[in-house]
Amino acid sequence: xxxxxxxxxxxxxxxxxxxxxxxxxxxxxxxxxxxxxxxxxxxxxxxxxxxxxxxxxxxxxxxxxxxxxxxxxxxxxxxxxxxxxxxxxxxxxxxxxxxxxxxxxxxxxxxxxxxxxxxxxxxxxxxxxxxxxxxxxxxxxxxxxxxxxxxxxxxxxxxxxxxxxxxxxxxxxxxxxxxxxxxxxxxxxxxxxxxxxxxxxxxxxxxxxxxxxxxxxxxxxxxxxxxxxxxxxxxxxxxx
Numbered sequence: 001x002x003x004x005x006x007x008x009x010x011x012x013x014x015x016x017x018x019x020x021x022x023x024x025x026x027x028x029x030x031x032x033x034x035x036x037x038x039x040x041x042x043x044x045x046x047x048x049x050x051x052x053x054x055x056x057x058x059x060x061x062x063x064x065x066x067x068x069x070x071x072x073x074x075x076x077x078x079x080x081x082x083x084x085x086x087x088x089x090x091x092x093x094x095x096x097x098x099x100x101x102x103x104x105x106x107x108x109x110x111x112x113x114x115x116x117x118x119x120x121x122x123x124x125x126x127x128x129x130x131x132x133x134x135x136x137x138x139x140x141x142x143x144x145x146x147x148x149x150x151x152x153x154x155x156x157x158x159x160x161x162x163x164x165x166x167x168x169x170x171x172x173x174x175x176x177x178x179x180x181x182x183x184x185x186x187x188x189x190x191x192x193x194x195x196x197x198x199x200x201x202x203x204x205x206x207x208x209x210x211x212x213x214x215x216x217x218x219x220x221x222x223x224x225x226x227x228x229x230x231x232x233x234x235x236x237x238x239x240x
Contacts, residue, residue: 003136003191005187005190005191010179011065011179011180011182011183011186014182014183014186014187014190015062015065015066015186017190018058018061018062018186018189018190018193019058019062021058021190021193021194021197022054022055022058022059022193024197025051025054025055025058025193025196025197025200026051026055028051028197028200028201028204029047029048029051029204031210032204032207032209032210033048033207033213034210034213035210035213035214035217037217038210038213038214038216038217039213039216039217039220041097041100041207042097042100042101042103042104042105043090043096043097043099043100043101043103043104044100044207045100045104046090046100046103046104047087047200047203047204050083050086050087050196050200051200053079053083054080054083054193054196054200057076057079057080057083058080058189058193060076061073061076061080061189064076065182065185065186067173068173068174068175068177069172069173069174070174070177070182070185071147071172072147072172073185073189074144074147074185075144075147075148076189077140077144077147077185077188077189077192078141078144078145078147078148079148080189080192080193080196081127081137081140081141081144081192081195082123082141083196084130084192084195084196084199085123085126085127085130085137085141086109086126087196087199087200087203088126088129088130088133088199089109089112089121089126089129090203091202091203092114092115092121092129093112093113093114093115093121094113094115094117096206099112109121110122110123127141134195136191137195140188140192
């Protein structure tokens with residue numbers, strides 16, 4: 001899949017585009033996990049974890065770019081791609097409900113297996129499989145991983161070459177780095193967000209829709225049963 005992305009004139013517009021995509025991801029579950037009081041399967045709770053991880057990453061990314069914390073902002077690209085990978089991985093298993101139950105019971109993601117029953121869903125396999133749909137994923141994942149781990153890129157990235165020699169910036173903030181040098185970084189994070197949105201949207205389309213959930217809820221209430229595990233009182237609670 002080719003990358004289609006409008007070229008925006010400045011960094012502020014690019015960050016606003018990131019915030020807009022994060023808000024779109026936040027609102028994705030609203031029309032599927034409805035009405036309020038519906039039951040969510042374990043795999044659906046896992047999808048909400050992906051939403052929260054995405055919106056948290058986007059919020060932190062914006063703050064880090066605005067404060068010129070380049071290394072930490074770059075690491076968030078890998079974290080966001082990994083979130084997308086783990087939603088995508090649910091399409092590779094034989095039984096998505098069982099996979100969701102395992103994950104929500106604390107199993108490691110690598111305990112999941114592909115439909116062949118043998119191949120574990122480790123990160124390398126996930127980004128290689130996802131790259132069949134999004135060709136840029138593996139390269140971006142590997143590049144961003146260098147900022148997650150203690151790697152030589154953390155030295156080379158902070159060296160400024162002057163006539164008198166190399167100057168190594170030990171401060172975590174790159175105060176003098178111009179806006180233009182963040183354009184590619186922000187655009188890469190944005191396309192990772194957009195990919196996550198698309199994968200979440202595809203997942204939600206496979207789930208019971210509100211009419212089916214409403215019927216199940218009415219049956220539950222007609223039987224006089226009380227609120228139990230797995231029932232959602234609000235997908236997007238108000239914080240007071």
